[in-house]
Amino acid sequence: MATGTTGTGAPAGVTPARRSGGAGGAIGAGRGRRDRPNRYPDNRWAAILLAVPFAGLVIFYLWPLVRTVLLSLSEGTAFTGYSVTGFDNWQRVLDGGEVWGALVNTLVYAAIVLLGVPIAMVLAALLHQRELRGRSFYRTLYFVPVVTMPVAVAMVWRYIYNGDFGLLNEVLDAVGGPTRAWVADPDTALYAVAVVGIWMALGTNLIILAAGLEAVPESLEEAATLDGAGPVRRFFSVTVPLLTPSIFLVSVLSVIGSLQMFDLLFIMLGRTNPALADSKTIVYLFYEEAFVRNDRPLGAVIALITLVVTLAVTAVQFRLQRRWVTYA
Amino acid sequence: MKSTKTLIGIAAAAAALTLAACGDNGAGTSSGGDGEEVDLTFATFSPDQEPAIREILDVFEEQNPGVTVEIQIIPWTDYWSTLQTSTAGGTGPDVAWMLGAKIGQYIDGGVLLPLDDAFEESGLNIEKYPEQLVDLFVDDDTTYALPKDFDTIGLWYNKALFDEAGVAYPTPDWTWDDVIAAAQALTKPDGSVYGIGAPLDPQATYYNTIYQAGGEVISADGTTSGYDSPEAIAGIQFWTDMINKYDVSPTLESFADTESVAQFMSGRLAMLTTGSFYAIRFANDEYSSANFDVTELPGGVEEATIINGIGNVALASTEHPEEAARLAVFLSGAEASQISSETGTVIGSYEGTQQAFVDAFPQFNLQAFLDQAENGVVLPVSRNTDAWASRESEFLTPAWTGEQTVEEAAGNLAGAMNEALAQENQD
Numbered sequence: 001m002a003t004g005t006t007g008t009g010a011p012a013g014v015t016p017a018r019r020s021g022g023a024g025g026a027i028g029a030g031r032g033r034r035d036r037p038n039r040y041p042d043n044r045w046a047a048i049l050l051a052v053p054f055a056g057l058v059i060f061y062l063w064p065l066v067r068t069v070l071l072s073l074s075e076g077t078a079f080t081g082y083s084v085t086g087f088d089n090w091q092r093v094l095d096g097g098e099v100w101g102a103l104v105n106t107l108v109y110a111a112i113v114l115l116g117v118p119i120a121m122v123l124a125a126l127l128h129q130r131e132l133r134g135r136s137f138y139r140t141l142y143f144v145p146v147v148t149m150p151v152a153v154a155m156v157w158r159y160i161y162n163g164d165f166g167l168l169n170e171v172l173d174a175v176g177g178p179t180r181a182w183v184a185d186p187d188t189a190l191y192a193v194a195v196v197g198i199w200m201a202l203g204t205n206l207i208i209l210a211a212g213l214e215a216v217p218e219s220l221e222e223a224a225t226l227d228g229a230g231p232v233r234r235f236f237s238v239t240v241p242l243l244t245p246s247i248f249l250v251s252v253l254s255v256i257g258s259l260q261m262f263d264l265l266f267i268m269l270g271r272t273n274p275a276l277a278d279s280k281t282i283v284y285l286f287y288e289e290a291f292v293r294n295d296r297p298l299g300a301v302i303a304l305i306t307l308v309v310t311l312a313v314t315a316v317q318f319r320l321q322r323r324w325v326t327y328a
Numbered sequence: 329m330k331s332t333k334t335l336i337g338i339a340a341a342a343a344a345l346t347l348a349a350c351g352d353n354g355a356g357t358s359s360g361g362d363g364e365e366v367d368l369t370f371a372t373f374s375p376d377q378e379p380a381i382r383e384i385l386d387v388f389e390e391q392n393p394g395v396t397v398e399i400q401i402i403p404w405t406d407y408w409s410t411l412q413t414s415t416a417g418g419t420g421p422d423v424a425w426m427l428g429a430k431i432g433q434y435i436d437g438g439v440l441l442p443l444d445d446a447f448e449e450s451g452l453n454i455e456k457y458p459e460q461l462v463d464l465f466v467d468d469d470t471t472y473a474l475p476k477d478f479d480t481i482g483l484w485y486n487k488a489l490f491d492e493a494g495v496a497y498p499t500p501d502w503t504w505d506d507v508i509a510a511a512q513a514l515t516k517p518d519g520s521v522y523g524i525g526a527p528l529d530p531q532a533t534y535y536n537t538i539y540q541a542g543g544e545v546i547s548a549d550g551t552t553s554g555y556d557s558p559e560a561i562a563g564i565q566f567w568t569d570m571i572n573k574y575d576v577s578p579t580l581e582s583f584a585d586t587e588s589v590a591q592f593m594s595g596r597l598a599m600l601t602t603g604s605f606y607a608i609r610f611a612n613d614e615y616s617s618a619n620f621d622v623t624e625l626p627g628g629v630e631e632a633t634i635i636n637g638i639g640n641v642a643l644a645s646t647e648h649p650e651e652a653a654r655l656a657v658f659l660s661g662a663e664a665s666q667i668s669s670e671t672g673t674v675i676g677s678y679e680g681t682q683q684a685f686v687d688a689f690p691q692f693n694l695q696a697f698l699d700q701a702e703n704g705v706v707l708p709v710s711r712n713t714d715a716w717a718s719r720e721s722e723f724l725t726p727a728w729t730g731e732q733t734v735e736e737a738a739g740n741l742a743g744a745m746n747e748a749l750a751q752e753n754q755d
Contacts, residue, residue, distance in 0.1 A: 077433060077436075077437065078412045078413060078415075078416040078437070079412075079415070079416055079433065079434070079436065079437020079438070079439055080436070080437060158585070161585070162585040162586060163581055163582060163585045164578070164582055164585060164586060165585075165586065166585070181579075181581035181582065181584070181585055183584070183585070184580070184581035184582075184584035184585055185581060269584070270584060271721060272527070272528045272529070272580070272583070272584060272721045272725075273584040274580050274581060274584060274725045274728065274729050275584070276721075276722070276725075277722055277725065288718065291409050292714060292718045293714050293715050293718050294412070294433070294712070294714055294715070295715075
């Protein structure tokens with residue numbers, strides 16, 4: 001690589017190519033195109049290169065998926081081995097109330113975290129202003145939560161939310177607001193965690209939306225200004241419609257991420273939290289069944305339900321996008 | 329062109345390595361006969377005890393030339409799933425830590441080596457171990473593990489807070505009524521100090537009082553739940569009353585935000601019932617070391633404290649069964665027990681080695697934990713303990729928060745537990 005790209009190495013690398021090209025040209029102009037001697041090697045290389053990720057996909061995604069389906073229909077333990085017995089596990093999960101409650105919690109969480117998208121839009125528009133000083137500083141600042149370990153983030157927020165000694169309660173106490181044990185109270189725990197979810201996702205959303213904003217032609221903004229549109233009107237009538245493809249992408253990613261939420265809940269609530277029963281997400285339930293109670297087949301059922309729900313929700317989003325996404 | 333070839337080469341090599349890693353654990357390289365090199369892997373979940381374990385292993389390696397043992401520390405949160413999957417896949421460690429609550433599944437799975445021959449060869453005396461703990465690891469007259477240590481629950485208290493409130497320190501002959509009276513005197517109305525901590529922690533709190541009230545968590549034959557008996561309800565009620573009736577403990581919400589031991593160490597709780605295993609943490613903390621002491625648990629209808637211990641098992645998938653079994657026994661033997669006790673991390677299980685634990689931290693009356701061992705009730709287990717134990721918190725939470733009566737919550741828990749036990753016994 002070093003000789004190929006540096007200035008001194010380039011001529012040596014280029015010469016043979018020129019020579020062969022020149023040879024073809026000497027025999028007859030135009031003939032080189034008809035022969036297309038490079039066509040098959042190109043395809044072969046493409047096939048080989050694509051085979052590598054494809055093999056990865058098969059080995060690490062498709063095969064485990066097949067195994068998960070089989071496991072969900074099986075009974076047994078890790079030591080005795082699993083044997084396919086039928087739909088008993090599915091019946092147990094679907095008849096029990098827990099999975100539905102967890103599903104509702106997960107969807108509520110996903111909906112709340114989706115509120116982070118408009119927030120990210122406004123911030124992206126503000127940061128897009130060229131006259132803003134320290135733009136890159138702010139961008140970095142908003143991106144910091146993304147590159148911070150979720151465990152560290154959760155620990156800090158746990159302290160902020162602490163009912164007895166927490167920062168939030170101290171502030172609220174000073175201004176006479178209501179105080180409570182935010183993540184130990186079943187009425188607030190899920191929402192308190194969702195706020196952290198929004199905060200953590202903000203950076204990624206911001207980057208995607210900022211990139212989308214760069215693609216909005218400045219001439220349109222200028223034309224709107226000439227027509228007498230103020231900044232707010234320009235934002236809603238020009239920027240937002242042109243940004244819809246990015247908004248759509250961010251929304252889809254946000255929902256998929258939310259449906260898999262586990263780490264924040266696991267660390268911020270803990271096993272003996274009185275709010276846990278009312279705040280469990282579907283992946284948390286999966287963890288409990290598969291790894292706490294060691295019922296892997298039941299865990300497989302829940303994992304597959306998560307997959308189906310994620311596919312369904314994403315399909316709905318793709319269907320609805322026709323109504324509001326403008327592809328310029 | 330050259331770089332793509334390299335890339336493919338790397339990818340192929342990586343794939344080959346991955347597959348190779350899946351196929352074989354690559355553990356011992358020799359066949360294990362005398363005079364040959366034998367490598368063993370020993371899995372544990374406690375980084376705290378690593379120095380003591382290394383010391384023990386050095387002695388073992390010295391006594392068994394040619395054998396080297398490598399410690400594999402797997403964090404507690406991953407330990408059981410890693411051990412289970414690696415053992416089932418035949419790539420597990422040779423020797424590993426085991427708990428009574430977990431061993432049932434391993435015995436049923438037939439993945440443990442019997443240790444009886446190795447034990448006999450070692451010359452150790454079975455009478456010198458706490459009997460209840462030995463029974464935990466014996467199935468059908470076959471010994472699969474020996475307890476390496478044990479822990480019991482005592483009443484820890486903060487002398488500074490007792491002095492401040494002018495209350496006499498707890499003594500071994502205290503009853504729970506004395507505890508309530510003291511807790512009321514110690515609790516400050518502004519919420520800065522509570523008399524006692526009542527967290528939803530089976531081993532440290534309500535298991536003890538259930539057995540003291542004459543109840544049981546699980547029937548002796550392991551088939552039915554004892555939670556719906558009046559004695560068990562009384563044993564649980566004792567703790568919920570601390571919060572909901574006497575107001576002498578922080579709430580469950582508070583313990584969810586800040587764990588009980590952390591509250592105790594910050595001087596917010598005057599008393600806390602918890603295990604001997606916290607002695608080392610309290611001793612390493614300046615405030616706790618200066619102010620804390622411990623005595624025996626107060627008595628109920630009967631004397632009882634929950635006793636628990638870690639055992640060492642040898643896994644049947646090992647390539648060196650003889651050495652693995654010998655190591656598992658050695659790790660629970662007299663020398664190992666002595667070294668463990670001296671560090672103060674745990675109480676060594678072998679009789680005659682326990683004074684070292686008491687002497688490790690003279691600022692605490694650790695003798696209290698030993699004196700109670702004879703009343704020890706072993707932590708209740710079944711073949712698949714997690715199937716019901718993981719439900720306890722969930723079902724008892726409404727009793728702790730006062731949303732349900734203890735009768736109601738305990739009754740619901742008994743129902744769920746009986747269901748899990750029925751499933752377990754049908755398998």
